[in-house]
Amino acid sequence: MRIPHTLLISAATLALGACGSQVPAPSLMPRAVEKQPIDMPLSEATERETPADAALQAQIAAQLSAAEAGDRKFAEQRAVADDAIAGAAGAKPGEENWVQAQEAITALETARTAVRDAAAAIDALRLDPANASTGNRAAIDAAATQVDGILRAEASTVAALAAKLG
Numbered sequence: 001m002r003i004p005h006t007l008l009i010s011a012a013t014l015a016l017g018a019c020g021s022q023v024p025a026p027s028l029m030p031r032a033v034e035k036q037p038i039d040m041p042l043s044e045a046t047e048r049e050t051p052a053d054a055a056l057q058a059q060i061a062a063q064l065s066a067a068e069a070g071d072r073k074f075a076e077q078r079a080v081a082d083d084a085i086a087g088a089a090g091a092k093p094g095e096e097n098w099v100q101a102q103e104a105i106t107a108l109e110t111a112r113t114a115v116r117d118a119a120a121a122i123d124a125l126r127l128d129p130a131n132a133s134t135g136n137r138a139a140i141d142a143a144a145t146q147v148d149g150i151l152r153a154e155a156s157t158v159a160a161l162a163a164k165l166g
Helices: 005-017 054-087 096-110 113-127 134-165
Strands: none
Touching: 054 096, 054 113, 054 134, 096 134, 113 134
16 A cells, blocks of 8 residues: 655654744633622613603604504404304305405404504604603603503404404
């Protein structure tokens, strides 16, 4: 078996490279001082509490009003959907009563648009740098929580009615 010359030359080069002297360089190991814990005083947040701006409160009130109006229209549409689903009890998919109930559920889902739009508008208020004060953020968060509750209730209603229909 013959060993290629390039392999022998490579091995010799590596062996000679290991014979060189070591360069005095600092160790990369942590020093004793770096192992000591750093005691930093804990401080409270320094942002001052501010009230919400009147203009922002007016915008929020308008969006909450729109969400409530949308929820009322949703409730009206729910009554129609309830009647349609009750009329489709026992109907097989594809039958006229079942199709009408499906259309009522679709209309009910569409009736959620006003509340979704209000939620999106309230969320967009968070992105405006003018609303960065603590009072503005608190007002936006409170409104978002309120609208989110409406959205969740509506989604639950649609899901329950769709489950009834099957």
